Amino acid sequence: MPLFWLRAALICYGVGLLYSLLVIARRREGFARITMPALWLGAVFHFVSLVESAVELHQLTPASASETESLLAFLIIAFFLAVWIKYKTLSPGLFLFPLVFLLTFMAAVGPQSAEFSSPLLRRGWIFLHVALVLLGYAALALSGVASVLYLFQEQSLKSKRPGALAGRMPALEVIDEIGYRSLLFGFPFMTLGLIAGLAVAQSNFGVTAFLDPKVLLSLLAWAVYMVLVYTRWTAGWRGRRAAMLATFAFLAALGAWVANYFSSMHRFVG
């Protein structure tokens, strides 16, 4: 995988990471002015790197774990930028920048994982599965971050001492809107992605596919997300209860991601 542009993107994301750390440590904003241009630039470099590697390999599906990380990082930053265009807020970046940096770092600097050698990856269904699930992950990461910000802002309003940091965060209802929209946006992708994955698994591995740890964890995460969407839709659950569910779903999804290393099916070797 060509790494030059990816490393260039990593440097730009480093500015975002520094921004997050400064805000968290000093409780006030530093060099916010250069953060956004750096991120836009990073996203462009990142895009170039993705295109380059797709052209080189003649396939759209990520060919290794590193490439998957890189694609996920790109999708997260793309969602963040979409939110920025609409709401002009850097706040979700507080948590997303470190995440994006970490993923890009692993892809760009970390050990290059072995390429998936399975011929399965050449099939359109797998591409659909991977792309949809990653889109779902990225949107849900944004939604999860929004629920954390919601709790923070709610806490600061309830404590009746709105601090400087809370003052720069978007209004409660705006954070809620960002979170809910990301949820509604990500959930269908996640659902369709899982269906596509299950279809492929069923046709290749048979029913045993459902006992794979990654598959189980993914289904669990998906179920929690469904509860989240449902309670929000019917009872308007938000705030603490929603954040708790979202955290739970996020942990399950994280587990599903980590399970890559234990799931024979997702190693795509042989």
Add this chain to the structure above:
Amino acid sequence: MSVPIHSAGAGRFLVLGVNHRTAPVQVREQLAIPESHLAEATEQLVKVPGVDEGMVLSTCNRVELLACTNNGSVNLRDFFGHYFKTPTAQYEPYLYELREREAVRHLFRVAASLDSLVVGEPQILGQVKEAYTVARGVGALRSNLNALVTRSFAVAKRVRTETTIGSSAVSVASVAVDLAKKIFGSLQGRTVYLVGAGKMSELAARHLISHGAGMIFVANRTHERALQLAATFDGKAIKFDELYETADRADILLVSTGAPHVIFRREHGERFLQLRKNRPMFFIDIAVPRNVDPELNKVDGIFVYDIDDLQAVVSSNLADRQREAARANEIIESELERFVAQLGSADVVPTIVSLQEHLESIRQAEVDRVRGKLGKLTPDQELAIDALTRGIVKKVLHAPLTTLKTAAREPFTMTIEEAIRRMFGLKRE
């Protein structure tokens, strides 16, 4: 700077006036000059002998005369007496008079809203600009004072962008609006429910409406009063018995009844929120004794601020402003130094120009005199002579000109011998 500056430096600025700290309102209102008379008053000010330029600033908290004089002894203390035809003794004890640097600093502080009753309030800069426009209009501002006032705008802008002095709310009503915005984002289309139709809630409601709040409901024990108030807001009056059935429609509840007991309890809040599908609610309880149970604040999605909570935010914001004022003062001190230095060096410009002209004419004369003796010269030789003589003059002038420019900023006296030594950079044996 585009404005030509001549005559003396900061030494001739003068500020004379009263403000909210030196004079009670009875005195200030006596001396206040209405907007319609400002031009005429400014014209009179520049007619005072010795006054070159003038400007009159009159707001509800201050009345000030600003002048640039052509000698240090102009007395403006009688100006108000003449203008209003009142005995000077009536207001004299309340006057303050500032000259030179003090006057410059004062105007910078006024324009930057550091001298205001509510430090950081934004109106004062607009008022100074108005006074400036009027004074320009009658031709009362031409050079130094003009430069000073326009600089004060730049200083005010710098203070505003580099400190957060004017960015926080410092009244109960504006804090309430700020908090509502922190919860709901835009107030556009939000429903405000007034429970109790007192003066305070009316004021707060006006503030919310001016920031975009939409529908207004009013409920009051005496229904007539509710009808009356609802009419002024184009809102809807609701019978007090129907309060609990209708309150869930409100995003913001302004509660200020005279009832000596709690009107909204935790269970009410929980029910409202259920009906609202958990959309947040903001209770502003400005009643004393309180009408909203503080327990309500513990319900997810409900925010309760009573009058003390709002006051606490006000005082913390005021304390922030005080802290920022200290930083603003540093900016003003550095701008003051810069301005005075510029005025000083602008003063020596005419001297520099005439010195250069003088030496150039000597050079020309000498070159012309010697040319006759040299006979015919090639163009190259002509150029060489020109370059040589120019070079000598330039080198000789360099030290004195530099000294002149720096000395303008540190006015002290010295003997002619010392001056020449210093001018040419000669060391003592």
